[in-house]
Amino acid sequence: MKKKKPDLIGGVTRAQFDEAYRNYARKMDLFMEGPTTTHFQMLVDAGIEIPAPESLTDEALHTKLWGIIHGLARLHAFLSCTDHLSDRELYTKLYHETLRVEEPAVDEIGFTTHISLCTAGDGDDLYMKYYANDHFRESCRRDYPDEPLPPHEDPPYDRDRRLPRPPSRRR
DSSP, X not given: OOOOOOOEETTEEHHHHHHHHHHHHHHHHHHHHSOEEEHHHHHHHTTOOOOOGGGSOHHHHHXXXXXXXXXXXXXXXXXXXXXXXXXXXXXXXXXXXXXXXXXXXXXXXXXXEEEXXXXXXXXXXXXXXXXXXXXXXXXXXXXXXXXXXXXXXXXXOOOGGGXXXXXXXXX
C-alpha cells in the first residue's frame, strides 16, 4: 500500500501552516488590542535616563542623544531623516514628542519600528527639500505638475549615515 503524501502549502504541511497562522493571528491581536507603552518608558525601563533637554549642556546632550539612539536600536526602533535637525533640536523633539507616542507593549511580536523625523505632520517639504533624490523629485514633478517643489538643499547636519540600522538594512 502506498503512503499518502501530506498536503503541502508553500512547502509546509497543513498542520504547520495552521499553527503558524494561529501564532500570527495571536500576535496581530496583541498588536491591535494589547497593552501599550511608549519608547520613552521602554528606554527608562531599560535603565536609560532621559533628562529634560534644557537641563543638559550641549556636550552632555550630544552624549545622551547617542545613548538614546542606541537604546532605541536595542528596542528595534530606528531613526531616519534627522540631518535637518541639530542635536538639541532632535533631542528636544524626541523628548517632548516622538518618544511619547503609544506603541504596543509586547516584546514577542518582533516588529521593527521605523521612526522618521520627517513625517507628514512636518510637511512633505522637509523630505523634498533635504532627502528626496533626483529620481523621486522628477517623479513628483511628472505626477503633480501643479505642485511646486522646494529647491534641494543639503541637510545642515551629517548624522543619518551613522545611525544604527535594522539588521536587514545594514550596508
